[in-house]
Amino acid sequence: MRRIAWIALLAAIGLAGCGAPARAIDPTHFPTLAPPPAASPTQVVATATAEPTAVAIDPAVTCVPPSLMMHSKDRYLLQQTVIPFLVKNHYTTLTYRDYADILDGQKPMPQRPVLLSIDDIPADYINSYFRAMFGSLHDAGLVSTIAMNPNQPPEKTDQAVQASWALVKSWSDWGMGVETHTVNHRYLPGALPPEVEFEIVESARRIAAGVGISPVALVLPYGAEDTSGNEQAPGLIPFSQEAHLKFLVGITGGRQITAGALPIPQDEYPVYVGRVGANKDQPGETLWEIQHWYCAVPACAKLAPINCSNPNATLTP
Numbered sequence: 001m002r003r004i005a006w007i008a009l010l011a012a013i014g015l016a017g018c019g020a021p022a023r024a025i026d027p028t029h030f031p032t033l034a035p036p037p038a039a040s041p042t043q044v045v046a047t048a049t050a051e052p053t054a055v056a057i058d059p060a061v062t063c064v065p066p067s068l069m070m071h072s073k074d075r076y077l078l079q080q081t082v083i084p085f086l087v088k089n090h091y092t093t094l095t096y097r098d099y100a101d102i103l104d105g106q107k108p109m110p111q112r113p114v115l116l117s118i119d120d121i122p123a124d125y126i127n128s129y130f131r132a133m134f135g136s137l138h139d140a141g142l143v144s145t146i147a148m149n150p151n152q153p154p155e156k157t158d159q160a161v162q163a164s165w166a167l168v169k170s171w172s173d174w175g176m177g178v179e180t181h182t183v184n185h186r187y188l189p190g191a192l193p194p195e196v197e198f199e200i201v202e203s204a205r206r207i208a209a210g211v212g213i214s215p216v217a218l219v220l221p222y223g224a225e226d227t228s229g230n231e232q233a234p235g236l237i238p239f240s241q242e243a244h245l246k247f248l249v250g251i252t253g254g255r256q257i258t259a260g261a262l263p264i265p266q267d268e269y270p271v272y273v274g275r276v277g278a279n280k281d282q283p284g285e286t287l288w289e290i291q292h293w294y295c296a297v298p299a300c301a302k303l304a305p306i307n308c309s310n311p312n313a314t315l316t317p
């Protein structure tokens, strides 16, 4: 059922999310936007029923917010371009747990939502670049997902391991979302079922034990989820369900959640969502990707601060 939904989704969208358009944009030329209007109380998904197709689905909810993938190499891009741009233009950063709450009707979808994620944070040694990145986000009042590789369990009484978990816990206390990126950054399609189970289920257990909050998303290493099925790891979906995960985060496609996926009872999770990569050498390109994600599907356009009818448009007041 879920596979069928993915295939239909990709066919409908027809996107190759990692394909970067060839354009150079000076980020300093973006005009500043006025604050968005207050979120409408009608932007809440209907309650669950046994017949998903009969439910009135708010298109604002089916839009997957623009999702930007960053690594430590993108620290200057984050600090000098992405954070100032998001703050100046009144974007609202979400965690995947926030997004799950929106899909479940617990929260309204904000205007100008964006999902940031910073990948490859281990549990044995965390370099200073990550401290600077999460510190800058916190100072700006923004949140991001921490895509963690808990390669050491929080129970290990090693000083470096304990310090790493304490640091991640402090970021979680700031409101950052700690999600699993597998225990060992494993390429899951190449693993055997017991290995896939360990990488997913044990990583979720370690994060829950280490920060006190269970993860809701599996950020797939290498974005390895070919929705045609060619690269799907053995047992990916049942093991993700065993870990109570709600999202599989890849790269290609995943710009909206299809009607058949809403409302989403627990046994319909996980749903697939995509991301775009940051381009540290072309900051304007990264901002263009964030904005034009909204134009990929009509459900997203109503949340957009840009004129999607003009493919060359950037921000419009």
Ligand SMILES: [Zn+2]
Binding pocket: 119, 120, 181, 185, 221, 222
């Ligand atoms: Zn990674």
